[in-house]
Amino acid sequence: MRLIILGAPGSGKGTSAAVLREEYSLAHISTGDIFRANIKEGTPLGLEAKGYIDKGALVPDSLTVSMVEDRLSQDDCEKGYILDGFPRTIAQAQALDEMLDARGEQIDAVVLIKIEDEVIKARVFGRRVCEKCGASYNVDYKPTKVEGICDTCGGNVVQRADDNPETVQERLKTYYNNTQPLIDFYDKKGIIIEGDNNIDSKICIKEIKDGLNAKGLI
Ligand code: AMP
Numbered sequence: 001m002r003l004i005i006l007g008a009p010g011s012g013k014g015t016s017a018a019v020l021r022e023e024y025s026l027a028h029i030s031t032g033d034i035f036r037a038n039i040k041e042g043t044p045l046g047l048e049a050k051g052y053i054d055k056g057a058l059v060p061d062s063l064t065v066s067m068v069e070d071r072l073s074q075d076d077c078e079k080g081y082i083l084d085g086f087p088r089t090i091a092q093a094q095a096l097d098e099m100l101d102a103r104g105e106q107i108d109a110v111v112l113i114k115i116e117d118e119v120i121k122a123r124v125f126g127r128r129v130c131e132k133c134g135a136s137y138n139v140d141y142k143p144t145k146v147e148g149i150c151d152t153c154g155g156n157v158v159q160r161a162d163d164n165p166e167t168v169q170e171r172l173k174t175y176y177n178n179t180q181p182l183i184d185f186y187d188k189k190g191i192i193i194e195g196d197n198n199i200d201s202k203i204c205i206k207e208i209k210d211g212l213n214a215k216g217l218i
Pocket of ligand 1: 009010031032033035052053054056057058059060064084085086087088092162171
């Protein structure tokens with residue numbers, strides 16, 4: 001099964017993607033996580049991407065598309081994957097179509113997470129992530145057992161540098177300008193399924209599974 005997960009920054013894409021990865025043995029490809037790992041390691045890609053990420057802007061397609069292409073050719077993608085944070089623009093979606101055509105593959109479904117901006121803002125400021133494995137926590141409703149330490153891998157759990165009020169506002173603007181048109185792009189292909197994450201991630205995940213089931217994917 002090959003999926004894309006779409007939704008505003010802080011909408012809970014990562015949390016839903018982690019559940020789908022576990023249950024259906026998918027590779028979870030988060031472009032944001034790959035950029036953050038590169039920034040931490042100080043690679044040339046990380047150094048170039050950091051300036052854009054700190055401002056809440058998109059990293060140029062020239063860097064992002066080839067990074068995804070490399071990642072899709074790794075062995076763990078053979079059984080299926082979930083793309084999280086990519087594509088973010090129509091140009092990236094077209095580049096992805098070309099990549100998949102060349103591999104004789106196609107996206108089976110696009111999972112769209114629905115959520116109000118006000119709910120996002122309230123959640124994002126409490127969000128904490130593990131620097132090592134990317135696991136997501138929230139100081140208000142999903143804290144780590146030991147403060148600052150990941151329950152899963154023991155890594156350091158920190159606030160993302162771009163989870164501050166100004167950058168979140170900018171990321172939401174970027175999302176509505178660039179990513180929203182993707183919804184029409186995939187709607188025309190008839191492959192969107194929705195999950196409502198305004199109340200609870202369990203409800204959202206149930207709706208996603210119902211959608212996958214209705215398409216005969218699970
Ligand atoms: P995320 O973790 O998905 O919220 O991504 C964090 C940041 O990484 C974004 O605000 C962008 O600056 C950058 N980024 C992640 N994915 C992409 C992408 N597909 N295209 C361009 N920039 C991206």
